[in-house]
Amino acid sequence: MPSPKTAFIPKISEVQFQQQVIDLARIYGYHLTYHPFDSRRSRAGWPDLVLANSARSRVLIRELKTDVGKVSPDQLEWLGVLQLSGINAGVWRPMDLRNGHIIKDLRGDE
Numbered sequence: 001m002p003s004p005k006t007a008f009i010p011k012i013s014e015v016q017f018q019q020q021v022i023d024l025a026r027i028y029g030y031h032l033t034y035h036p037f038d039s040r041r042s043r044a045g046w047p048d049l050v051l052a053n054s055a056r057s058r059v060l061i062r063e064l065k066t067d068v069g070k071v072s073p074d075q076l077e078w079l080g081v082l083q084l085s086g087i088n089a090g091v092w093r094p095m096d097l098r099n100g101h102i103i104k105d106l107r108g109d110e
Contacts, residue, residue, distance in 0.1 A: 011066075017094050018048060018064050021102065025051050028106040030060075045074025047082075047089065056108050061089040069093070 012020075018034070025032050030051040047063040061082055063075050071079075071091055082089035088105075096102045 012094055014066050029053050029055055045078040058108050063091045065093050067093050067095050
């Protein structure tokens with residue numbers, strides 16, 4: 001049985017979540033690229049979204065997961081390499097949308 005805190009939070013798929021993030025990124029002026037969900041011809045582990053906004057001097061690379069989705073070892077490796085290279089890379093989940101974290105990242109709030 002779900003806890004009272006999560007009982008009324010609707011579950012969304014990763015596809016729905018990705019579309020919400022893309023829509024928000026466009027509202028905040030980001031250019032974006034993303035790889036398709038059928039990415040068998042792509043290198044394993046590359047994050048879902050690359051977001052760039054020249055007006056904000058900001059590039060964000062994000063892997064999207066459901067609230068319970070697991071990040072694969074290949075994805076962790078890519079995110080680590082990107083972060084060590086000074087790139088703002090990480091994982092976003094629907095909870096990050098609900099708590100305002102994604103909007104803060106898109107705006108560049110510290």
